[in-house]
Amino acid sequence: MTVKDILAAIQSDATSADFAAIPLPESYRAITVHKDETEMFAGLETRDKDPRKSTHLDEVPLPELGPGEALVAVMASSVNYNSVWTSIFEPLSTFGFLERYGRTNELAKRHDLPYHIIGSDLAGVVLRTGPGVNAWKPGDEVVAHCLSVEMESSDGHNDTMLDPEQRIWGFETNFGGLAEIALVKSNQLMPKPGHLSWEEAAAPGLVNSTAYRQLVSRNGAGMKQGDNVLIWGASGGLGSYATQFALAGGANPICVVSSDQKADICRSMGAEAIIDRNAEGYKFWKDERTQDPKEWKRFGKRIRELTGGEDIDIVFEHPGRETFGASVFVTRKGGTITTCASTSGYMHEYDNRYLWMSLKRIIGSHFANYREAWEANRLIAKGKIHPTLSKVYSLEDTGQAAYDVHRNLHQGKVGVLCLAPEEGLGVRDTELRAEHIDAINRFRNV
Ligand SMILES: C/C=C/C(=O)SCCNC(=O)CCNC(=O)[C@H](O)C(C)(C)COP(=O)(O)OP(=O)(O)OC[C@H]1O[C@@H](n2cnc3c(N)ncnc32)[C@H](O)[C@@H]1OP(=O)(O)O
Ligand SMILES: NC(=O)C1=CN([C@@H]2O[C@H](COP(=O)(O)OP(=O)(O)OC[C@H]3O[C@@H](n4cnc5c(N)ncnc54)[C@H](OP(=O)(O)O)[C@@H]3O)[C@@H](O)[C@H]2O)C=CC1
Numbered sequence: 001m002t003v004k005d006i007l008a009a010i011q012s013d014a015t016s017a018d019f020a021a022i023p024l025p026e027s028y029r030a031i032t033v034h035k036d037e038t039e040m041f042a043g044l045e046t047r048d049k050d051p052r053k054s055t056h057l058d059e060v061p062l063p064e065l066g067p068g069e070a071l072v073a074v075m076a077s078s079v080n081y082n083s084v085w086t087s088i089f090e091p092l093s094t095f096g097f098l099e100r101y102g103r104t105n106e107l108a109k110r111h112d113l114p115y116h117i118i119g120s121d122l123a124g125v126v127l128r129t130g131p132g133v134n135a136w137k138p139g140d141e142v143v144a145h146c147l148s149v150e151m152e153s154s155d156g157h158n159d160t161m162l163d164p165e166q167r168i169w170g171f172e173t174n175f176g177g178l179a180e181i182a183l184v185k186s187n188q189l190m191p192k193p194g195h196l197s198w199e200e201a202a203a204p205g206l207v208n209s210t211a212y213r214q215l216v217s218r219n220g221a222g223m224k225q226g227d228n229v230l231i232w233g234a235s236g237g238l239g240s241y242a243t244q245f246a247l248a249g250g251a252n253p254i255c256v257v258s259s260d261q262k263a264d265i266c267r268s269m270g271a272e273a274i275i276d277r278n279a280e281g282y283k284f285w286k287d288e289r290t291q292d293p294k295e296w297k298r299f300g301k302r303i304r305e306l307t308g309g310e311d312i313d314i315v316f317e318h319p320g321r322e323t324f325g326a327s328v329f330v331t332r333k334g335g336t337i338t339t340c341a342s343t344s345g346y347m348h349e350y351d352n353r354y355l356w357m358s359l360k361r362i363i364g365s366h367f368a369n370y371r372e373a374w375e376a377n378r379l380i381a382k383g384k385i386h387p388t389l390s391k392v393y394s395l396e397d398t399g400q401a402a403y404d405v406h407r408n409l410h411q412g413k414v415g416v417l418c419l420a421p422e423e424g425l426g427v428r429d430t431e432l433r434a435e436h437i438d439a440i441n442r443f444r445n446v
Pocket of ligand 1: 081082085090091092146166206210340341367
């Protein structure tokens with residue numbers, strides 16, 4: 001039996017019993033990085049490390065299915081920046097995560113392999129569920145969020161992100177979504193939004209959930225109506241969802257982008273206050289070690305021009321070292337800087353006087369708990385928030401897709417077709433789709 005038979009079942013009217021009866025293949029194709037290549041970029045600058053060289057399309061054996069788990073036929077996935085980090089082996093090789101996980105118990109040993117199947121998003125069809133799974137069955141059309149937790153400690157019982165064994169699936173675990181079949185914990189599964197194609201449904205998951213916790217949830221900034229929200233990379237992966245949340249929640253996004261084209265995308269989402277950081281030439285660092293507070297002030301002045309004199313209630317931070325000093329400075333008294341990443345460097349510097357004297361807060365945020373991921377997916381399913389898929393690649397070309405994201409050549413989200421033979425398949429609710437078709441296509445081919 002091969003994955004072709006699985007695809008044929010998905011494209012027919014197969015029932016749950018039919019799916020359960022399909023014999024599973026012994027192997028499948030997956031995007032991997034290799035443990036014996038983790039030093040391949042030693043000595044190179046970050047920007048010169050090329051994911052096209054380190055990612056491979058390999059035939060890999062099907063992993064054993066454990067209790068509480070599901071095997072999913074992946075129709076489509078998407079590229080996240082964590083796959084860029086994995087493929088350039090920064091800030092560290094992900095094989096360390098797999099080894100550490102492998103040491104925790106007998107079943108987790110499966111993850112500690114000389115190859116890492118990457119990818120933290122998927123849309124597809126459940127093939128098999130393990131013992132103890134009752135909520136999902138073969139044939140269910142699903143998306144998967146990327147929170148993997150064990151839930152054996154009380155630390156995570158209020159907020160699953162606080163579980164001491166919290167991992168990001170496809171980054172800190174093996175058997176990720178950039179593959180024809182993926183292994184997930186069944187609690188990662190959520191219903192696939194019916195009005196979206198496979199590749200559209202696979203695009204929002206990780207970034208949409210992250211932006212939801214970071215900006216909207218009480219665990220993050222708890223955004224409210226009227227807030228001025230400074231959004232870095234407002235047309236990028238995280239930013240394109242943060243911008244939508246700000247607009248849908250009655251806040252006022254101040255969108256930072258780096259080109260006219262990206263400014264136009266933000267405008268078409270409904271944003272009015274837009275700063276082109278490239279055109280306006282902000283240089284927050286005079287040299288590698290010295291920031292330039294005059295540039296923070298010039299940036300703050302521009303924000304005031306756009307807001308009618310108001311400062312920022314919430315900064316949606318992720319560029320990190322390059323922007324963090326400016327972000328802390330432009331936040332209003334009592335305001336919040338919420339950060340989930342450090343793309344340009346994780347050793348941040350800011351002038352702490354502006355933080356404590358003006359009673360500002362920095363909040364660390366990471367992905368989303370089970371409930372937040374579910375709520376974020378619900379907003380997609382209801383057509384309140386839309387995928388920001390720009391371009392779609394074949395599984396073979398995943399390295400190129402990751403290269404584009406690494407070099408900031410993309411818009412919004414980049415999709416990958418895994419088992420889906422072409423784009424546009426998998427739509428079940430044509431009525432809801434028709435209602436939102438312009439928004440769904442907003443980022444396509446720009
Ligand atoms: C959803 C998508 C998300 C993204 O895209 S995020 C962006 C990509 N992700 C990243 O860039 C993050 C990658 N991860 C990392 O860089 C590392 O993962 C961390 C820096 C987050 C953590 O490093 P680690 O090595 O796992 O942990 P340690 O704390 O540096 O070392 C562990 C050792 O330190 C001991 N330790 C921890 N806390 C304390 C303490 N408070 N006092 C004393 N010791 C402590 C532990 O016990 C253990 O020790 P022992 O090595 O002997 O086992
Ligand atoms: N902790 C978590 O849960 C998560 C963390 N992340 C992390 O967040 C970061 C961003 O992810 P994502 O949004 O998907 O990536 P994208 O590359 O899709 O978007 C990021 C955008 O940020 C802007 N940007 C990049 N570098 C700088 C810089 N030096 N100064 C100012 N703006 C910059 C760019 O927009 P422009 O050029 O238009 O300004 C870019 O398009 C990554 O490091 C990723 O690993 C992502 C998801 C979850």
